[in-house]
Amino acid sequence: MLQLCRLGLLLGLAVAAAAVLAARLMGWWGLRAGFRLFIPEELARYRGGPGDPGLYLALLGRVYDVSSGRRHYEPGAHYSGFAGRDASRAFVTGDYSEAGLVDDVSDLSFSELLTLQNWLSFYEKNYVSVGRVIGRFYGEDGLPTPELTQVDAMITKGLEANKQELKEKQKFPPCNSEWSSTKGSRFWCSSKSGGVSRDWIGVPRKLYKPGAKEPHCVCVRTTGPPSDQTPDSPTHRNRGDLDHPNLGEYPGCPPLAITCSFPR
Structure with a gap:
């Protein structure tokens, strides 16, 4: 008798669950x-x-x-x-x-x-x-x-x-950039470059994305652990994301300069 009662209770719960699901689907x-x-x-x-x-x-x-x-x-x-x-x-x-x-x-x-x-x-x-x-x-x-x-x-x-793109943009905000026929190109980072407000400035680097024909300039943190590690990680080298495999330096630009200029 007890087993029958339990079976009846389970059937009742199943019917109720089905009714709720049906109501949701109708909604x-x-x-x-x-x-x-x-x-x-x-x-x-x-x-x-x-x-x-x-x-x-x-x-x-x-x-x-x-x-x-x-x-x-x-x-x-x-x-x-x-x-x-x-x-x-x-x-x-x-x-x-x-x-x-x-x-x-x-x-x-x-x-x-x-x-x-x-x-x-x-x-x-x-x-x-x-x-x-x-x-x-x-x-x-x-x-x-x-x-x-x-x-x-x-x-x-x-x-x-x-x-995912927004998450990546928070990690690697785009650089500020300008170009003129007389001065050439300039890339630089600020605490709001790329429209991303943050408590760090970073340095310009080339970001190579899989499938993209050309790299684009992003600002990269230079201190603390990499973004994929916790702040208390004992293994990081206090270089931020500088060692990320998809990044490259701009030739002729000092590694920790926040501005890179390339005259014509």
């Missing part, structure tokens, strides 16, 4: 009350003209009521081409021709998709989402298509790459 992907599914021909009626039922646009298959921004999207306005359709591609390319006002984003780069994600955040914040378009990004059941899943995965990968 993420399901259509909430008031949401609609549009076919493209139906959405095309929502262009804000006389007699039109409203002023909507779609981005990555999500439909937004942009009536509050009518002056931007109504007929004759600068962005009127976005109304009544999913023109996701044009948000990135700026091609407002009929050939450019389309939803095909399959060949966009990571950075371009991140721009699209920023636009999506803008519409989520400033306008009301009213439904989805059946087609490239959502099926007849209102659930994401494989193409939308792939776009979301690429956006996630782009965000991770941005995070």
